Amino acid sequence: MSGDHQPLALLLFSAFVAVTLGITTWVSRRRQGSAEEFYAGGRLFSPMENGFAIAGDYMSAASFLGISGLIALFGYDGMLYSVGFLVAWLVVLFLVAELVRNVGRFTLADVVAARMRERPVRIAAGTSSVTVSVLYLVAQMVGAGSLVALLLGGTSGAARTWTVIGVGALMVIHVSLGGMRATTWIQIVKAVLLMAGAIALTVLVLVRFHGNVNELLNTAAEQSGHGREFLAPGLRYGGDWTARIDFISLGLALVLGTAGLPHILSRFYTVPTALAARRSVIWSIGLIGGFYLMTIVLGFGAAALVGTDAVRASNAAGNTAVPLLALDLGGGAGSTGGTVLFAVVAAIAFATILAVVAGITLASSASVAHDLYASLKRAHTERRGEVAVARLAAAGIGAVAIALSLLARNLNVAFLVGLAFAVAASANLPVLLYSLFWRNFTTRGAVWSVYGGLIPAVLLVVVSPVVSGSPESILPGVDFAYFPLQNPGVVSIPLGFLAGWFGTVTSTEPPDEARHAETEVRSLTGAGAV
Structure with a gap:
């Protein structure tokens, strides 16, 4: 970026940060001491408000930066991320949204513990939720580092480091002061x-090609350096059996992972009823569906107008494709229009x-x-104490x-989020579905289901090409990549379901029929829901 771009973009960054801190300060003036206020915002949000918030929570840097970048680099194969992220919401809508709202209070562990012995289940589910959240956070921070590095010099390692820290x-300030509201x-x-x-950029891309989508795709294929292969399956996930199975693994993780994401499930507790939760999901599906359709246009637009090689030269993983596209659409480097549009898009991404x-x-x-703290000290813990611990945990x-x-x-960043989805689908989804739908499910089955999915998923990532064994790995200088797939979902998701089943059928403790009946009635009718 030239020096002319930096002041304006930094000004917009600063303005947004100031606005968000202002919102946090204003909201924090309300009493945040109660757990219901801190964790669920008092359950006062309307379905439309919560639907927008769910969409805002889900449409992350992986969507805006990562997916568009993968499409710019790999064409059709990159587009599969958009499809997977969108289809996942059907699982959420039809299987978990209303039931989770009726049974739980604040977290995923509330749903499982409703009919089990609380302590072991809460420790297991809490550990899994924190693991998934940390992996998801890593993806967002990597996106932030790539964005600001582009702004301050393209490949500045110091810029990335300080951006991640900032x-x-x-985020600690936002959460500690303002809570869910x-x-x-x-x-x-x-x-x-x-x-x-996204709408503005999509319109500009289509105007550039006079609304001719065929011309957009053909130009993208020409500029990609891959020709027609860019528009056909297989550029990233074709070839040998490993790549094909990796694609299946990724698809399973994306479609099943959303229903196990802790930060998405927690949003269902911010509305007053289960019906409002379902309506929230319908609002969010409309917003998210439109957005992911636009990411396809933006990805192919970046390939056509910026060029795959230029995108890769700026960031090898493709995370800066959209800001570079905005710069080109505005008039190119050094132009006033390019400066303004780049700055606006960079601020929105941030x-x-x-x-x-x-x-x-x-x-x-x-x-x-x-879950973790209160399960160890539940007899002596007030909810006000839980809120204080939550603020410390954020740090x-x-x-x-x-x-x-x-x-x-x-x-x-989209690839990193795919790993988080794989862990969520392996550790959280099996125990959630078993708890809601299997009458004979036991405490041992619940604990084994969580750890039976969580531990294999994390271990397989550690011994995969993600961590070592290739120039793109986290540790490129060493090689302990014994597991050939980059996404562990095809192995770890079935293991999570299998461990839950095996733990249940070998359990010496019979299921609590009365608590199951109570949970079933509550989940389906909302009777007794908080």
Whole structure:
């Protein structure tokens, strides 16, 4: 970036940060001492407000930066991320939204513990939720680092490092002061900004090609250097059996993972009824569906107008494709229009990262306080004490996420989110579905299901090409990549379901029929829901 771009973009960054801090300060003037206020915003949000907030929480840096970048680099194969992220919402709508709202209170562990022995189940589910949240946070911070590095010099390692640290500090402030109410309003503002920015860029791309989508695709194929292969399956996930199975693994993770994401499940507790939760999902599907259709246009637009080689030269993982596209659409480097459009898009992307990071941090800190801490000291713990622990947990989780983000800063953010989805689908989804739908499910089955999915998923990532064995790995200088797939979902998701089944059928403790009946009635009717 030339020097002319930096002041304006930094000014817009600063303006948005000031606005979000202002929202947090204003909201924090309300009493935040109660757990219901801190974790669920008092359950006062309407379906439309919560739908916008869910969309703002879900449309992350992986969507705006990562997916568009993968499409710009790999064409059709990159587009599969958009399809997977969108289809996942059907699972959420039809299987979990209303039931989770009726059974739970603040976290995923509330749903499982409703009919089990609380302590072992809460520890297992809380550990899994924090693990998934940290992986998701890493992706957002990597996106922030790539964005600001582009702004301040393209490949500045110092810029990435300080950006990651800054985002971590801001998210701790947002969560500690404002809780769910501030986080929700930040996500609503961010969703509106992101949709407006995506619509503007999509219209500009289509205008550039006179509304001719065929011309857009053909130009993208020519500029990609791959020709017609760019528009056909197989550029990234074709070839040998490993790549094909990796694609299946990714698809399973994306479609099943959303229903196990702690920060998405926690949003269903911010509305007063289960019906409102379902309506929230319908609002969010409309927004998210439109957005992912636009990411396809933006990705192919970046390939056509910026060029795949230029995108890869700016960031090998493709994370800067959209800002570069905005610069070109505005008139190119050095032009006033390019400067303004680049600055606006960069500010919106930064807003996206801050909002999503705040939501994830809140969900993970709630798991630490409400599940892990309170399960150990439940007899002596007041909810006000839980809130204090949640605020401290936000700082600790932020520190861990910052450290991991600095290691993974060269990976694509959509790919990193795919790993988080794989862990969520392996550890959280099996225990959630078994708890809601299997009458004979036991405490041992619940604990084994969580750890039976979580441990294999994490271990397989550690011994995969993601961490070592290739120039794109986190540790490129060593090689202990014994597992050939980059996404572990095809192995770890079935293991999570299998472990839950095996733990249940070998359990010596019979299921609690009365508690199951109570949970079933409550989940289906809402009777007794908080």
